[in-house]
Amino acid sequence: MISRSRNSGERTARVQIDYDIEMYGQQQSVELPFVMGVMADLSGHGGAFLPPLDERSFVDIDASNFDHCMRDIGPTLALQVPDHLGGQPAMQVDLSFGRIDDFRPDAVARQVPALARLLRAREQLALLLTYMDGKAGAEQLLNQLIHDRDLLAATAAEPDEAPALPAAEVRA
Incomplete structure (x- = not known):
């Protein structure tokens, strides 16, 4: 039987499995722990050395240590995507993730140079x-400024130092 407890003030388990057994002539409800293990190379480094399965250990991951585990694993993603910006058929995109916030759209855009320029603009x-x-x-x-190309070019050019103002225009 699967049930969910609703204790106020206490975070309830998402999966709680109980079953009824008879022990010493009495009916008792026993809770089975829900444990899930994932055995996979999630780093994206296909050629990286991995120890044999019997030498690996499970890592408890929860909300408090998720970013730390992400940094340790160092997941990466390398793929070709259609280039809608530069006119090329495809562009190489290499992404790396060290924390959960790295999956946000703006964080992903910062890792792609063409998108990073657009995001900055x-x-x-x-x-x-x-x-x-x-x-x-x-x-x-x-x-x-937008309609006068000469003025735009002069404004966009970044001089090494600011031009000196005539003495009459300097205001304190």
Whole structure:
């Protein structure tokens, strides 16, 4: 029989297996522990040395040590994906995961150079939008910058040092 206990304040087990037995003439309910073992090379390093099965030990994994176990295993993924950005038929993508947050879309994008550039541009545009909020002339200046290629090129060029302002324009 499978049952789930509902004790308030106590985290219930997801799987709780009980069975009834008769012991010394009395009916008793005995709980069987739920233990699951996975035997697999989940690292993604196909040629890596692995000890024989009888020399390996199980690792207890729970929410508190999941990231530590991920770092120890060091899972990686190498694959070819369609290149929708560069015009090539496919691009090589090499991903590595050291914690659960590395599976988030933004963390995966940071590991792919083409996507990382797009993500950085998106973040900068979001910052610009935040900065422009409430600034009356900022939108006009940006429109002028976008439509004037010479001004855009001059603004995009990063000089080694900032140009010195004439003495009359320096404000304290």
